[in-house]
Amino acid sequence: MDIYNQLSGAYGHALGVEIIFAATAGWGLETDAKRHEKLAQAMTGYVSEHPVFYTIKLLSGLGPRSA
Structure with a gap:
């Protein structure tokens, strides 16, 4: 509730x-996406194809990270 x-x-x-x-x-x-490679690939593809949408700001920060 505090965040809300x-x-x-x-x-x-x-x-x-x-x-x-x-x-x-x-x-x-x-x-x-950490558990499912196809989802990680789909997110990466979507981010590269739609670089200007606000959603991309969120998704680009969520994509697979190198360890």
């Missing part, structure tokens, strides 16, 4: 909830 309260205070209820949903989806993608 901070986000809704700064951005309003609707955008605060949207940010939380986007972050949750991003976390899920990152976790799954």
Whole structure:
């Protein structure tokens, strides 16, 4: 609730909830991409084909990382 309260205070209820949903989806993608090579490849391909969308800022930070 603390995070929601901070986000809704700064951005309003609707955008605060949207940010939380986007972050949750991003976390899920990152976790799954670590386990599934095809998803990691799909994310990498999407990022390279759509470099200007805001979604890419999220996905590019979530892609496979070198150890």
